[in-house]
Amino acid sequence: MSLQVPMAHRSKGGSTKAVILVGGPSRGTRFRPLSLDVPKPLFEVAGHPIIWHCLAAVAAVGSIQDVNIIGYYDETVFRDFIKDATKEFPNLSSIKYLREYEALGTAGGLYHFRDAILKGRPDRLFVLNADVCCSFPLGEMLKLFDDKDAEAVILGTRVSDDAATNFGCIVSDAHTRRVLHYVEKPESRISNLINCGVYLFATEAIFPSIKSAIKRRTDRPARLVSYPSSDNLETFHPASSGLNDDDDEERKNQVIRLEQDILGDMADSKQFFVYETKDFWRQIKTAGSAVPANALYLQRAWQAGSEELAKPSANLVAPVFIHPTAEIHPTAKLGPNVSIGPRAVIGAGARVKESIVLEDCEIKHDACVLYSIIGWGSRVGAWARVEGTPTPVGSHSTSIVKNGVKVQSITILGKDCGVGDEVRVQNCVCLPYKELKRDVANEVIM
Amino acid sequence: MKGLILVGGFGTRLRPLTLTLPKPLVEFANKPMIVHQIEALVSAGVTDIVLAVNYRPEIMEKFLAEYEEKYNINIEFSVESEPLDTAGPLKLAEKILKKDDTPFFVLNSDVICDYPFKELLEFHRSHGNEGTIVVTKVEEPSKYGVVVHKPNHPSRIDRFVEKPVEFVGNRINAGLYLFNTSVLERIELRPTSIEKETFPAMANDHQLHSFDLDGFWMDVGQPKDFLSGTCLYLSSLTKKGSKDLTPPTESYVHGGNVLIHPSAKIGKNCRIGPNVTIGPDVVIGDGVRLQRSVLLRGSKVKDHAWVKSTIVGWNSTVGRWARLENVTVLGDDVTIGDEIYVNGGSVLPHKSIKANVDVPAIIM
Numbered sequence: 128m129s130l131q132v133p134m135a136h137r138s139k140g141g142s143t144k145a146v147i148l149v150g151g152p153s154r155g156t157r158f159r160p161l162s163l164d165v166p167k168p169l170f171e172v173a174g175h176p177i178i179w180h181c182l183a184a185v186a187a188v189g190s191i192q193d194v195n196i197i198g199y200y201d202e203t204v205f206r207d208f209i210k211d212a213t214k215e216f217p218n219l220s221s222i223k224y225l226r227e228y229e230a231l232g233t234a235g236g237l238y239h240f241r242d243a244i245l246k247g248r249p250d251r252l253f254v255l256n257a258d259v260c261c262s263f264p265l266g267e268m269l270k271l272f273d274d275k276d277a278e279a280v281i282l283g284t285r286v287s288d289d290a291a292t293n294f295g296c297i298v299s300d301a302h303t304r305r306v307l308h309y310v311e312k313p314e315s316r317i318s319n320l321i322n323c324g325v326y327l328f329a330t331e332a333i334f335p336s337i338k339s340a341i342k343r344r345t346d347r348p349a350r351l352v353s354y355p356s357s358d359n360l361e362t363f364h365p366a367s368s369g370l371n372d373d374d375d376e377e378r379k380n381q382v383i384r385l386e387q388d389i390l391g392d393m394a395d396s397k398q399f400f401v402y403e404t405k406d407f408w409r410q411i412k413t414a415g416s417a418v419p420a421n422a423l424y425l426q427r428a429w430q431a432g433s434e435e436l437a438k439p440s441a442n443l444v445a446p447v448f449i450h451p452t453a454e455i456h457p458t459a460k461l462g463p464n465v466s467i468g469p470r471a472v473i474g475a476g477a478r479v480k481e482s483i484v485l486e487d488c489e490i491k492h493d494a495c496v497l498y499s500i501i502g503w504g505s506r507v508g509a510w511a512r513v514e515g516t517p518t519p520v521g522s523h524s525t526s527i528v529k530n531g532v533k534v535q536s537i538t539i540l541g542k543d544c545g546v547g548d549e550v551r552v553q554n555c556v557c558l559p560y561k562e563l564k565r566d567v568a569n570e571v572i573m
Numbered sequence: 574m575k576g577l578i579l580v581g582g583f584g585t586r587l588r589p590l591t592l593t594l595p596k597p598l599v600e601f602a603n604k605p606m607i608v609h610q611i612e613a614l615v616s617a618g619v620t621d622i623v624l625a626v627n628y629r630p631e632i633m634e635k636f637l638a639e640y641e642e643k644y645n646i647n648i649e650f651s652v653e654s655e656p657l658d659t660a661g662p663l664k665l666a667e668k669i670l671k672k673d674d675t676p677f678f679v680l681n682s683d684v685i686c687d688y689p690f691k692e693l694l695e696f697h698r699s700h701g702n703e704g705t706i707v708v709t710k711v712e713e714p715s716k717y718g719v720v721v722h723k724p725n726h727p728s729r730i731d732r733f734v735e736k737p738v739e740f741v742g743n744r745i746n747a748g749l750y751l752f753n754t755s756v757l758e759r760i761e762l763r764p765t766s767i768e769k770e771t772f773p774a775m776a777n778d779h780q781l782h783s784f785d786l787d788g789f790w791m792d793v794g795q796p797k798d799f800l801s802g803t804c805l806y807l808s809s810l811t812k813k814g815s816k817d818l819t820p821p822t823e824s825y826v827h828g829g830n831v832l833i834h835p836s837a838k839i840g841k842n843c844r845i846g847p848n849v850t851i852g853p854d855v856v857i858g859d860g861v862r863l864q865r866s867v868l869l870r871g872s873k874v875k876d877h878a879w880v881k882s883t884i885v886g887w888n889s890t891v892g893r894w895a896r897l898e899n900v901t902v903l904g905d906d907v908t909i910g911d912e913i914y915v916n917g918g919s920v921l922p923h924k925s926i927k928a929n930v931d932v933p934a935i936i937m
Contacts, residue, residue, distance in 0.1 A: 458859075460893075475842070476860035476877045478894040478912065492842070493860040493877045495894040497912060510844075510862045510879045512896050514914065516929075530932070549862065549879065551896065553914075553931070568931075 141250030143269070143327075144193045145185045147178060148233055149257045151199030160541035160558045161414045164503065166204050168257045172417050172483065173424035174435060174448040174466055176208060180424060181255045184263030186216035191253070194219055195244060197236045199227040232382035234389050238337040249330055254385070256324035260420035262406040262427060268327045271304070271402045278332035278398040281306065281390070282325035284408040288316055290523045295322030295386050299401045306399040309390040320401065322386065323408050332397055333389075340388045344381075414556070415525035415537030417500060419518070421483050422464035437461070450486070459490075474509070481517065491548070499538040502559065508548035513538055516554055529554065534569040574619040574694075575670055576678035577651075578610055579662060580626045586795040589904030589921045590886060595630045597682055600869060601793060602806050602850050603834055608640065610680055610688070615644045617690030619678065622646060623669050625662035627653040660765035664757060671754050679767075681748030683794035685802045686786060687809060688749070696784050697751045700728065703780035704756055706772070707749035709790040717745040718768060720783050728782040733772060744783060747790050796902045796919075800882055803867055804848040807832060827864075837868075840876065858893070872903075875911070886922070899933065 429446035444462035498515030541559035584596030597607035791802035828847030917933030
C-alpha cells in the first residue's frame with residue numbers, strides 16, 4: 128500500500144518524464160556512519176528507502192510513465208530496488224538507472240543522458256534530488272507550469288533568515304510568482320525563499336540552457352587545447368582523451384550544476400516560476416537528518432490514513448512503523464515517530480521514541496532509546512539509555528552547541544554495535560562494530 | 574549519665590533536604606539521624622540529653638517529646654543566641670552537665686558509626702584522666718587533624734597536627750568524646766573551638782586519651798557522604814546479620830545491603846541493590862533499577878526508571894524511563910518527568926522537571 132494518495136493530473140497535453148538524481152558513493156560522506164553500510168538513497172525512513180518516497184510522489188502524478196535515476200553508484204546498487212518498485216508502481220512502465228562514469232554535476236548528468244531522457248519526445252521533465260524530504264507537490268507544480276505557460280518551475284520554501292544563506296535563494300515577484308533572481312548560498316541575505324531541489328522544466332528550455340552553460344565554460348579563455356566542446360561531451364572521457372592525468376582542475380570545470388550554473392541564467396532569460404510549498408521540507412544530508420525525515424514522512428502517512436502504520440494503543444503513540452517481522456513485547460512503549468525494521472526485537476518495558484531501529488537490532492528490557500538511530504544488528508542492553516537531543520522545531524541543522532562545543536544532536540550507532548546493560552550513550556556517533564561498555568557523551572567513537 | 578549532641582545550625586550542607594526538615598530529623602536508613610544517636614546514648618545508660626542548637630524548630634520539640642516518653646529520659650534544648658563554635662555550647666549547658674559528678678558524652682550530630690559508648694565509658698574510667706576522644710583510622714590523614722600519642726603510650730595524646738604534610742599517624746578525631754565535668758572549668762562562655770583550644774590545653778596537661786573506633790565512621794553532613802555513609806551502615810548491618818535487611822533470596826534484591834520498609838510496595842521485574850534504603854509508603858513500579866540510593870517516605874519511582882547514587886526526597890515522583898545519577902538529590906514533592914535524565918541535580922522542593930539536566934546543577 129502506497130503512502131501517497133494517487134492524484135491524476137490532467138495536463139494541457141504533451142507528456143512528462145521524471146529524473147531522480149541520486150549522486151554517488153563519494154558524495155554521501157556526511158551520511159556516515161550509515162552510508163558505510165548502505166548507499167544513502169536506499170536508507171530506509173518511515174519503512175521505505177529515501178528514494179522510494181520520491182518515486183511514490185512521481186507515481187502519484189498519474190501521467191508519468193518514464194523515470195530515470197541518474198547517479199554514479201555501481202549498476203548493481205539499485206537493481207533490486209527497481210525490480211520491487213516496478214511491481215509496486217505499475218503505472219511507471221519504465222524505471223531505469225543511468226550511471227554516470229564519474230560525477231558530472233546535476234546538470235551535466237542530465238545533459239549527458241539527454242538522448243535517453245528525450246526518447247519519446249517528452250515536453251516536460253521533473254528533476255528531483257533524492258536527498259530531500261518533502262511532500263513533493265508535483266501536481267501543484269504542473270498546474271502552475273501550465274497556468275503560467277512556464278519554461279521552468281522550481282519548488283521553494285521559506286526558512287529562517289539565518290538558515291537561508293546555506294541554500295539556494297530565490298527572489299520572486301510576490302504577485303506573479305516569477306523568479307527574478309537566483310543565487311546559490313549567497314554570502315549576504317537576499318531572500319528567505321529557498322530552493323527545495325525539485326524542478327519542472329520544459330525540455331525545450333532546459334537542454335539548450337545547459338548547452339549554453341557548457342559553451343560559456345568552453346569559450347572562457349583556457350590553456351587547454353583538447354577541452355571538450357558541448358558537441359562531443361557525451362562521448363568525451365578523460366581517461367581516453369588527450370587530457371593529462373594532472374588536469375583535475377579541468378575535470379572539475381566539466382561539472383555542470385543546475386544550482387550554480389543554470390538557475391541564475393534561467394531567472395534572467397526564461398519563463399521561470401516558483402511554487403512555494405507551505406508543507407514540510409528538509410534536506411537529508413547528515414545521518415542525523417534521517418530522524419526528522421523519518422518523523423515527517425511518518426506524520427504524512429499518518430494523516431493520509433496509511434494502513435502500513437501500527438495501530439495506536441496505550442503503549443503505542445502514533446505514528447509508528449513496525450515491520451511485520453519485528454517482535455515487540457506488549458509492555459514496550461513506542462512512538463511517536465518511530466520506525467522499527469525487519470526482525471528487530473524490542474524487549475519488555477523498553478521505550479523507543481523519535482528514533483529509527485534498523486533490521487536485526489535487539490533492544491533489551493527496560494532500555495530507553497530517544498532521538499537516535501540504532502544501526503543494523505546492534506544491541507542495546509537492559510536499562511541502557513541511548514539518547515540524542517531534539518533540535519528546535521523547524522531547524523535545518525542536525526548539530527547543537529553543548530557547553531560551547533558543537534555536537535551531533537542525534538545519537539547514531541553504526542552497524543553491529545553493542546551498548547552494555549545500564550550504559551548511557553548521549554549525543555554520540557558510533558562507527559560500526561563497536562562495543563560501548565561505559566557511559567559516553569558528546570563524542571564520535573571510532 | 575548525660576550526653577550533649579552538637580546540632581548547630583540549619584544544616585545548609587544537606588540542602589535541599591534540610592529546607593523541609595531540620596537535619597537531625599532527616600531519615601538515615603529509615604530512622605531520623607538523631608534517633609540513631611539518642612538510642613545509642615540510652616543504651617549506654619544516659620538519661621539526660623542536651624541538644625545544642627542555634628535555632629529552635631517547633632517540629633523538633635514535638636518530635637523529641639515522643640522520645641522522652643518512649644525512653645523515659647529528659648531531652649533539653651540549649652539554644653545559642655550567638656554561635657559559640659564547638660566548645661562554647663558545653664559551657665552554656667553547664668547546669669545540666671554538672672547536675673551530678675558522672676562524666677558526659679559529646680557527639681557531633683553529623684557523625685554516623687557503631688557508637689561504642691559502653692566500651693568508651695569503661696576505657697575512660699580505666700585511665701582516670703579528664704577526657705577521651707574517639708578516633709578513627711583514615712587512609713588519607715593529610716586531609717584531617719591527626720592525633721599524635723605520647724612516646725611509648727598507647728592512648729595518651731601528645732598533640733594534634735592539622736593537615737600533616739608528612740605522615741605522623743592516621744588516627745583522626747571522630748567527633749565523639751567523653752569528659753569529666755571538670756573539663757567545663759577549662760571553657761569560657763564565648764565562641765571557643767574544642768579542637769583548637771580545649772584539646773591542646775588538655776593534652777598539655779596529660780589529661781586527654783584516644784579510643785580507637787572499630788568499624789565504619791562517616792560524617793554524613795552532605796549528600797555525597799550521606800550516600801556513602803548509607804553504604805557503610807548497610808554493610809555493617811549485613812555483617813551483623815541484621816534481620817532488618819531484605820533477604821538476598823528475594824528475587825529483586827541484587828548484591829545485598831537493601832533495607833526496605835515493610836509498608837513499601839515493589840513492582841515486578843525490578844533489580845534493587847546494592848546499597849538501597851526504601852522508606853515507608855514508597856511505591857516502586859515494574860522494571861525499576863535502583864542502586865546506591867535512598868528513597869524517602871512517600872516517594873514513588875515509576876516503571877522502568879533507573880536510579881543510582883540519588884536521594885529521592887519525601888513524596889517525590891520519578892517518571893517512567895527516567896534516569897537519575899551522580900548524587901542527584903530531590904527535595905520534598907519534586908516531580909521528574911517521564912524519560913528525563915538528571916545528572917547530579919539538586920532539586921529544591923515542589924519543582925517539576927520536564928527537561929534533561931545534563932550537567933550537575935541546582936534547580937531552584
